[in-house]
Each structure stands twice: as C-alpha cells, then as structure tokens.
Amino acid sequence: MTRGPAPPPISSLARAADRLSFVYLEHAVIHRDANAITSTDQRGIVHIPAASLGTLILGPGTTISHGAVMLLAESGATAVWAGERAVRYYAHGRPLSRSSSLLEEQARLVSNRNLRLAVAREMYAMRFPGEEVSAPSMQQLRGREGARVRRSYREHSERTGVPWGRRDYRPDDFAASDAVNQALSAANTALYGLVHAAIVALGCSPGLGFVHTGHDRSFVYDVADLYKAEVSIPVAFDVAKEPLADVPTMTRRLMRDRMTELHLIERCVRDIQHLLGSRPEEGEGELDDGVEADVVALWDGADEVVAAGTNYGEEDVDW
CATH class of the missing domain: 3.100.10.20 (CRISPR-associated endonuclease Cas1, N-terminal domain)
Structure with a gap:
C-alpha cells in the first residue's frame, strides 16, 4: 500500500x-x-x-x-x-484556518442584537462611503441600497447601450432570461464562489449572516453585496453588449480579469476581518493569531480553556 x-x-x-x-x-x-x-x-x-x-x-x-x-x-x-x-x-470543502477564533467572534456578534446591528450598519457604511448610516432604520437602509442597485443598472445600461428592464433570475430555466440577466446570474455565482472561499478559508461560517438570515450562505450574500455594483453588474453589461453564444463562459473570464484587477480576494479577506473586529498588521492579508494553529482545547466553564488530550480524572475517585 x-x-x-x-x-x-x-x-x-x-x-x-x-x-x-x-x-x-x-x-x-x-x-x-x-x-x-x-x-x-x-x-x-x-x-x-x-x-x-x-x-x-x-x-x-x-x-x-x-x-x-x-x-x-x-x-x-x-x-x-x-x-x-x-x-x-x-x-x-474544508477551511484553510485551523483556528475557530474568528468563527467564535462571528457567532458572538451575530447572537447579540445590538452587536449584530452594528455590523450590519458597518456593511451599509462600506457601500455608502461618506454617508450617515447610524440614524436610518434598517428598513430605510435596505431601501437606500435598493435604489443604489437600480441606479447602477441604469448607469451601465446607458454606458453599454444594453436595454434594461428588470432583474429576471430563473435558476430552473437559465436560457429563458435575456443576455444581461444570464450574465448577471453567472457573474454573481462567480462572485459568491470567491466570497465563499474567503469566508471558509478564514474559518468563518457561511451561514451566520448579519443582513441576510435563514440560509446556509447568508454571510456569503452579505459580503458579496459589498462588491456587486463594482464588479458583477458592470461585467454583466459588458458581456451583454457583445453578440455571444456562450454568455456564462465569457462572463466567468471577465469576472476573473476584474477580480484580479481589483485584488478582490485580498479585499474580501480584509473586509471580513474588519467586519468581525480583527485588525491585522499593515501588509498582512489574514489573521496571524491562530490561522496556522492546529490546537484543540477544552472549555473550562467560564472564559478560560485548558489543554485537550489530558486525563483530568483523579485516581481512586469513585464517581
């Protein structure tokens, strides 16, 4: 063997x-x-x-x-x-990180209403640089985000000359949508793949979202929404303006080029760390504390941990 x-x-x-x-x-x-x-x-x-x-x-x-x-x-x-x-x-598949520290912080933040709200507002702040996001309600912020996305569709429609009606996503009949909607679906899927890779590489949970909830990829959709107006929407309209037989293939190629140009996976890692309260040193791309650690500990009942792999039973004790 x-x-x-x-x-x-x-x-x-x-x-x-x-x-x-x-x-x-x-x-x-x-x-x-x-x-x-x-x-x-x-x-x-x-x-x-x-x-x-x-x-x-x-x-x-x-x-x-x-x-x-x-x-x-x-x-x-x-x-x-x-x-x-x-x-x-x-x-x-499995994550690159061997540490659960960032996952535990994600769980702590999402489990506390005030902390979760603070992270959700920070996500909107990243989409609206220079704008006030602490006063509006979550409903108002969702409305503002919807208007931003619609404006992005209109702007890129005017830029490329591609007609735009509405978002038409048909997972059961991909070819039934027009070219720009097919390209948007393919571009978003590629974006979700990259974001998912960054999330699980850092040891975080794709399912513990702050804005999205109730889905096993809620956090993926949270993070991906930070980049759609900058990445997937313009790429989709660029693809749709050309007469192509294979829209998904060309979309994935342009998405790779755009992601590389924007150093998107590096930005994604940094943004996740920022949202979850991690502050890596300048020039570092990911957590230093625990990413390479392959250590299992035991919870001690409070805020302390003790080493695993040790027998803590006392000899001659009749339980």
Whole structure:
C-alpha cells in the first residue's frame, strides 16, 4: 500500500488573500499529480497548483478522484460543487484556518442584537462611503441600497447601450432570461464562489449572516453585496453588449480579469476581518493569531480553556 505524496505544510501554502480567485471546470476528469490538480477533457490535460488556488468550482460532468479532493483539503482550497452553468450551489470543502477564533467572534456578534446591528450598519457604511448610516432604520437602509442597485443598472445600461428592464433570475430555466440577466446570474455565482472561499478559508461560517438570515450562505450574500455594483453588474453589461453564444463562459473570464484587477480576494479577506473586529498588521492579508494553529482545547466553564488530550480524572475517585 502506497502512502502517496506528503501533504504540504501550512507554512508553504499561499495566504487566502494571495490566492487565485476561482477556477471553473465542467465535463472534465480531475485527478491529483503530486501537489497539483489535473483537469483532463477532450482538449488535453491542464495542471492547476492547488496551494495557490482559492476555490475550484465543479460544474456538471465533472468526476473528481479521492486524491484530488484530499489535496484540495490539505491545501486549504475550497471546492464548490455547482449545478448547470454554475447557477446552483451544492457543497463546499474544508477551511484553510485551523483556528475557530474568528468563527467564535462571528457567532458572538451575530447572537447579540445590538452587536449584530452594528455590523450590519458597518456593511451599509462600506457601500455608502461618506454617508450617515447610524440614524436610518434598517428598513430605510435596505431601501437606500435598493435604489443604489437600480441606479447602477441604469448607469451601465446607458454606458453599454444594453436595454434594461428588470432583474429576471430563473435558476430552473437559465436560457429563458435575456443576455444581461444570464450574465448577471453567472457573474454573481462567480462572485459568491470567491466570497465563499474567503469566508471558509478564514474559518468563518457561511451561514451566520448579519443582513441576510435563514440560509446556509447568508454571510456569503452579505459580503458579496459589498462588491456587486463594482464588479458583477458592470461585467454583466459588458458581456451583454457583445453578440455571444456562450454568455456564462465569457462572463466567468471577465469576472476573473476584474477580480484580479481589483485584488478582490485580498479585499474580501480584509473586509471580513474588519467586519468581525480583527485588525491585522499593515501588509498582512489574514489573521496571524491562530490561522496556522492546529490546537484543540477544552472549555473550562467560564472564559478560560485548558489543554485537550489530558486525563483530568483523579485516581481512586469513585464517581
């Protein structure tokens, strides 16, 4: 029995902020070759360095080996299983972080009404720089956000000459929507993939949202909404102005270019840390405290922890 290649040490892996945004694969067979992922289809074989990959989106027709999944997990790359044209989300892999510190802080903030409200307002403040967000109610802020998004649609419609009516999202019949709505769906899916990768890489929960709630990706939608007006909306209108047969493919390519140009995954990591109260040192892309730690502790009943892996039972004590 062969053991296979040793897992790469965490210290050799790229920081979450420095990784590739996403790679989307469909109708391919995915294997492992040493510390690289290989994708094989009718055009040949492509090698993808797992240690620098943010998220691998697996579309329909993909077959992935046990070794490839294991490498993605060891490398801290998020594997996201998606449906046709990547408009449905099914599952994801394990995080890069070995620490639960940021997750515990996220849970603390979302569980306290006043703290949750403060984080939600900060999210709106990030969308409305220079505007007052402490006085309006959440309902008023939602209305302001809706007006901002509608204005963005109109502006990019005028910029590109692409007619705009309304948002028409049909996950069960993707082709029934017009080109700009198809492009918006594909662009948002790519954005969700990148945001999801950043969230789980930091050890946070995709389901503990502050504005969105009740869904296992609520926090993904919270964070993605920070960037839609800057990223996915303009990309969708740029795609729709060209006569294209394959809107989703071109959308994903332009999204990758735009994400790289804006250093979006680095911004996403920093924004998540900012929202959850973390303040990494200048020049650092992610938490220093605990990201590489692989330590399990026991809760001591108050605010203290003790080491795990220790027998705390007293000898000759009859319980």
